Amino acid sequence: MAKKEQGERIIASNRKARHDYEILDTFEAGMVLSGTEVKSLREGKASLVDGFGQFYRDELYIENVYIPEYLNGSWTNHAARRRRKLLLHRQELTKIERKITEAGLTIVPLSLYFKNGRAKIEIGVARGKKEYDKRHTLREKQDNREAQRMLRERNRGIREQ
DSSP states (O other), X not given: OOOOOOSEEEXXXXXXXXXXXXXXXXXXXXXXXXXXXXXXXXXXXXXXXXXXXXXXTTEEEEESOBOOOOTTOOTTOOOTTOOEEEEOOHXXXXXXXXXXXXXXXXXXXXXXXXXXXXXXXXEEEEEEOOHHHHHHHHHHHHHHHHHHHHHHHHHHHHHHO
């Protein structure tokens, strides 16, 4: 029997979502996957860029997440962009559903990883940013980087004297 993985191993992260959306709340969910999907994920291949979450009959599904077909699979291979059910507690589902009924909120996948041998996905309830908000965020990051650089240079100058 194979030894179980311990800890977390990130497969894919959605950096674009953190740029395009203001993340209000995050949740960790399990996913209902077929065998070939798990094998493909273990090879480290996936993309969350176009993914989004949607409710169908009081269940949360993630759509447009790209998990490529497993190369060594047979006719039982999975569809690359199929709808996948997320596994969450009922209280979490109602909390998410209540939040997204507000105008302008959506569910985006943030990262996909293995945790103790099980595939997990981190989803976020998010609000879309305007273009000027994105520029403002980039400007803040640049200013913080510049301030840290100046502090480092100043501290180096003090130590050398």
